[in-house]
Amino acid sequence: MILSSIEQLKETTKFIKSKFALEPKVGIVLGSGLGNLAKEIEIEKEIHYKDIPHFPISTVEGHQGKLVFGIIGGKRVVAMMGRFHYYEGYTPEQVVFPIRLMKFLGVETLLLSNAAGAMNSSFKVGDLMIINDHISLFTVNPLIGKNHDELGVRFPDMSEPYNKSLIAKAKKLAGQLNIPLKEGVYAGVTGPTFETRAEYKLLHIAGGDAVGMSTVQEVIAASHIGLSIFAMSVITDIGIREDENIITHEEVLQAAAEAEPKLTAIFKQLIAEL
Ligand code: HPA
Numbered sequence: 001m002i003l004s005s006i007e008q009l010k011e012t013t014k015f016i017k018s019k020f021a022l023e024p025k026v027g028i029v030l031g032s033g034l035g036n037l038a039k040e041i042e043i044e045k046e047i048h049y050k051d052i053p054h055f056p057i058s059t060v061e062g063h064q065g066k067l068v069f070g071i072i073g074g075k076r077v078v079a080m081m082g083r084f085h086y087y088e089g090y091t092p093e094q095v096v097f098p099i100r101l102m103k104f105l106g107v108e109t110l111l112l113s114n115a116a117g118a119m120n121s122s123f124k125v126g127d128l129m130i131i132n133d134h135i136s137l138f139t140v141n142p143l144i145g146k147n148h149d150e151l152g153v154r155f156p157d158m159s160e161p162y163n164k165s166l167i168a169k170a171k172k173l174a175g176q177l178n179i180p181l182k183e184g185v186y187a188g189v190t191g192p193t194f195e196t197r198a199e200y201k202l203l204h205i206a207g208g209d210a211v212g213m214s215t216v217q218e219v220i221a222a223s224h225i226g227l228s229i230f231a232m233s234v235i236t237d238i239g240i241r242e243d244e245n246i247i248t249h250e251e252v253l254q255a256a257a258e259a260e261p262k263l264t265a266i267f268k269q270l271i272a273e274l
Contacts, residue, residue: 022069031234037263096217103225130162132184
């Protein structure tokens with residue numbers, strides 16, 4: 001029997017609850033090379049993706065493939081160690097399955113991070129950028145197909161997917177922690193190729209400050225289902241530089257790892273103050 005996505009979500013929720021019944025209030029999705037926040041969670045339960053019914057399995061280097069349940073900053077959280085990308089061959093619906101699951105488990109606020117290339121010429125490698133809006137037209141919308149009213153409305157408003165009060169709170173915290181922040185528009189693309197020079201230029205003209213291969217599909221599904229969202233990019237490469245324009249995945253992971261402690265500090269404090 002083929003289960004609908006709702007039936008799958010219900011079945012998976014039941015499975016998770018049978019393993020760990022306490023409700024997480026905050027969901028965390030950490031990007032490539034940005035997984036250290038999860039190490040600071042007081043772990044109550046870990047469940048590997050491969051053991052979770054209907055869960056895809058993560059294949060990208062730097063990802064561990066498990067859900068971590070526990071406490072950080074006095075809040076009960078669930079963190080995805082490793083997210084699913086469209087470029088891995090998953091359907092957009094599979095990419096957002098864990099986000100919907102989080103809502104079914106009781107999550108109210110979703111925090112996401114990612115590694116991104118910069119088009120904004122004032123950005124440097126290692127900068128943190130609060131995502132205040134996104135462009136998702138260069139990838140595939142995960143809500144295409146039959147709409148399930150249990151998840152959200154057919155034509156969701158997207159005027160403020162990134163919660164303004166969470167952005168204000170993060171800025172204040174970063175100031176207190178002495179961490180400089182940029183803010184801007186994240187352009188979501190499918191990958192897995194990095195962009196050509198002409199593509200970076202186009203994305204910049206289109207209004208993007210940074211570009212990456214994740215997040216926007218998750219944010220669309222999260223917004224659809226009514227989660228409060230905060231997301232931050234770590235700038236790992238400068239797409240628009242005219243000279244040395246070659247980018248490797250290793251370089252991205254290294255830059256992400258170097259900037260990671262700043263991001264972790266902000267996320268941790270933000271969770272504590274939710
Ligand atoms: N482009 C797309 N995705 C990325 C980049 C980039 O330059 N850097 C990190 N992820």
